[in-house]
Amino acid sequence: MSRAFVKEDGPDNEPLPDLPISPHPNYVTPRGLRALRDRLAAVQTDLARLKVRADRLDLLPERAAERDIRYLEARLRSAILIDPANQPAGEVAFGARVTVADVAGSETTYEITGEDEADAALGRIAPYSPLARALLGARIGDRVEWARPSGRMELEILAIDYPRDDGRTA
Structure with missing residues (x-):
């Protein structure tokens, strides 16, 4: 495929808008904290898998994973563990x-x-x-x-x- 038909600078390469973060304190149970950590690890694994694909013309899945990682990292940073x-x-x-x-x-x-x-x-x-x-x-x-x-x-x-x-x- 000719490079003339590949978009290098366009909306496909921009990050997706962040997911909304609740304005409330982020209380979590031990089970909830583990679930957030597990979800983050799973999305990070998915992103790594997406980045090594042979066909990377559609970057939306990568952008979605990056957005989800930002959300989960923010939720983990703000977590208030209540046992x-x-x-x-x-x-x-x-x-x-x-x-x-x-x-x-x-x-x-x-x-x-x-x-x-x-x-x-x-x-x-x-x-x-x-x-x-x-x-x-x-x-x-x-x-x-x-x-x-x-x-x-x-x-x-x-x-x-x-x-x-x-x-x-x-």
Whole structure:
């Protein structure tokens, strides 16, 4: 291929815009900190693999990996490690696994984790979510109001525990 048809200075060679960083303090559990480190190592490995490809005409995957590395490095630099095992027993705080019941008696368990670790499908919620804000500071037997877009819901705190780093509860 003629060099006349290869773009050397163009938008393909510019870095992608950075991913937005949360303005909130970056609290992380030990599991969340490990996950961030693992994600960073995986993306760095992917970038190294991308840079040795024989066909590097499409640089977008490399730019995306570089952007993700910048994001993950920033999140790791700002991480504030909170070990759930050191949280106050009997009170909902960061890292707590909380079992609640709604007015119909349906029980659900939520775990308050860092933003990067939050996953609704696993019941992991960020500490700045409306549900976490309603739960924080509550004790067993307390009733809290969760302000949802579809209306307020009253929840009763049934159990509070703090998972240890080995997956068991304290």
